[in-house]
Amino acid sequence: MNVPNILNNPSLWQHQSFINNQWVDGKASKFDVVNPFDGQVLTSIQGLDLAQVHTAIDTAHTAWQAWAKTSAKHRATLLHRWADLIDEHTDDLAKIMTLEQGKPLSESTGEMGYANSFIRWFAEEGRRVYGDIIAANQPNLRHQVLKQPIGVCAAITPWNFPAAMITRKVAPALAAGCTIIVKPDSQTPLTALALAYLAQQAGLPAGVFQVVLGDAQMIGEVLCQHPTIRKLSFTGSTRVGKILMANSASTLKKLSLELGGNAPFIVFDDANLEQAVDGLIASKYRNAGQTCVCANRIFVQNNIKEQFVQLLASKVATLRVGNGLDKGVQIGPMIHQDALQKAQKLLNTTVNQGAKIITGGAVHHSSALALMPTIIDGVRHDMDIAQTEIFAPILPIFGFDNENEVINLANDTPYGLAAYFYTNNMARSWRVCEALEYGMVAQNTGLLSTEVAPFGGVKESGFGREGSKYGIDEYLTIKYWCLHIDD
Ligand code: SIN
Numbered sequence: 001m002n003v004p005n006i007l008n009n010p011s012l013w014q015h016q017s018f019i020n021n022q023w024v025d026g027k028a029s030k031f032d033v034v035n036p037f038d039g040q041v042l043t044s045i046q047g048l049d050l051a052q053v054h055t056a057i058d059t060a061h062t063a064w065q066a067w068a069k070t071s072a073k074h075r076a077t078l079l080h081r082w083a084d085l086i087d088e089h090t091d092d093l094a095k096i097m098t099l100e101q102g103k104p105l106s107e108s109t110g111e112m113g114y115a116n117s118f119i120r121w122f123a124e125e126g127r128r129v130y131g132d133i134i135a136a137n138q139p140n141l142r143h144q145v146l147k148q149p150i151g152v153c154a155a156i157t158p159w160n161f162p163a164a165m166i167t168r169k170v171a172p173a174l175a176a177g178c179t180i181i182v183k184p185d186s187q188t189p190l191t192a193l194a195l196a197y198l199a200q201q202a203g204l205p206a207g208v209f210q211v212v213l214g215d216a217q218m219i220g221e222v223l224c225q226h227p228t229i230r231k232l233s234f235t236g237s238t239r240v241g242k243i244l245m246a247n248s249a250s251t252l253k254k255l256s257l258e259l260g261g262n263a264p265f266i267v268f269d270d271a272n273l274e275q276a277v278d279g280l281i282a283s284k285y286r287n288a289g290q291t292c293v294c295a296n297r298i299f300v301q302n303n304i305k306e307q308f309v310q311l312l313a314s315k316v317a318t319l320r321v322g323n324g325l326d327k328g329v330q331i332g333p334m335i336h337q338d339a340l341q342k343a344q345k346l347l348n349t350t351v352n353q354g355a356k357i358i359t360g361g362a363v364h365h366s367s368a369l370a371l372m373p374t375i376i377d378g379v380r381h382d383m384d385i386a387q388t389e390i391f392a393p394i395l396p397i398f399g400f401d402n403e404n405e406v407i408n409l410a411n412d413t414p415y416g417l418a419a420y421f422y423t424n425n426m427a428r429s430w431r432v433c434e435a436l437e438y439g440m441v442a443q444n445t446g447l448l449s450t451e452v453a454p455f456g457g458v459k460e461s462g463f464g465r466e467g468s469k470y471g472i473d474e475y476l477t478i479k480y481w482c483l484h485i486d487d
Helices: 050-067 072-088 090-101 105-128 164-176 189-201 216-225 238-251 273-289 302-316 337-352 403-411 426-435 471-475
Strands: 017-019 022-024 030-034 041-046 132-134 141-149 152-156 179-183 209-211 229-235 254-258 263-267 295-301 356-359 374-377 394-400 418-422 440-443 476-484
Touching: 017 050, 017 189, 041 189, 050 152, 050 179, 050 209, 050 216, 072 090, 072 105, 072 164, 072 189, 090 105, 090 189, 105 164, 105 471, 152 164, 152 216, 164 179, 164 189, 164 229, 164 471, 179 216, 189 209, 216 229, 216 238, 229 238, 229 471, 238 254, 263 273, 263 403, 273 295, 273 302, 273 394, 273 418, 295 302, 295 403, 302 356, 302 374, 302 394, 337 356, 337 374, 337 394, 394 403, 403 426, 426 440, 471 476
Parallel strands: 152 179, 152 229, 179 209, 229 254, 263 295, 263 418, 295 394, 374 394, 418 440
Antiparallel strands: 017 022, 017 209, 030 041, 132 141, 141 476, 356 374
């Protein structure tokens, strides 16, 4: 294992699964972790076999029996200690993330802060879990409600946010008194392992937080079908979410599914255009367009469209593409060849269907996987792109004439994760926010994610909420206690 010489603490560079606070070599086949910017193999990892995944589940169950009995205050202390270590090692963690994921270092550093905000938030939320005492309906009865940890949990997390999608599942689980096994995406396991290393250093007991690596299908099936696991949280595609839901049916597991999106970004003619352009760039080109909440369909009112596109194109032309480790780079490579090819195919189809490339469209000279930030105009609702989660730095512009028309277009998708709109008209703000069939709506800003607010979707974008005061409920069960007392 070659540790990159840019790390201050080489111990953060791990390449084995983390089970029962031990680094474990798998007994199944090997896979490589590759830097998407230059295709270099960063390390090779031996995947776990079925028996080893079962061991992790048994370990999590044993650990849960003790962890669930600890006080919320004790769990909070350990979580804050973990967060302190993450803060201390942010520079290294961000470099590891950029190496395996490709995103610019500024974004990786930002993601580490975002990831850590969930740990600190839920450390405190765990201390604010309340039950109820309900007014008795008979003189000799007393009714109480207890909230208890649901048990052993599992999380399957994506490559686009290698840290934050882990901590926003792990932190509420641990704070609630659950134990959790994480299966990170095989393209970005190194950030997860570095987080596990720091969790151990912070004193989290063995088996409370484990990371299992290997064949996604095999591990996914075990995590879904094993009766010991009471809760599964997944962030990823709608296609995979449906498979996990079907696989979890045999054990009626509680699920949180944060799935795909097709976010409308609506600009009305009374909006502040400069603000709208900046918000759009922040939303669309974050992580090279590879987020579930990226602006996907940009609807601009026809009477301001030309002016808007000109302003947008002038700003997009200044975005710097390249190696995420280089200072000032704003757009890194896409995650892999398939993702790039899918994006190029979609772009070609959209152009063949009549749209026009305003800027970008080509692969950048710095990396075989870096697609230049692209704007396409003249896009229509009957084109394939209108119903596709783009997941690439491609920004399609649609025109519209009035509010009713754009709301109907915005809602005409099976997805319902995030939606954005820009207007300074108060009555319209209420009408539009209420009419959009989305779990999250942002007005006059292109970024809405924070640990204090509920993140999640409706329709085929899934269910369950992460972050906020609601996020911990996903890891708790309600027990009704009916007590008969003698006179
Ligand atoms: C995602 O793309 O799945 C998460 C984005 C975020 O948390 O902002």
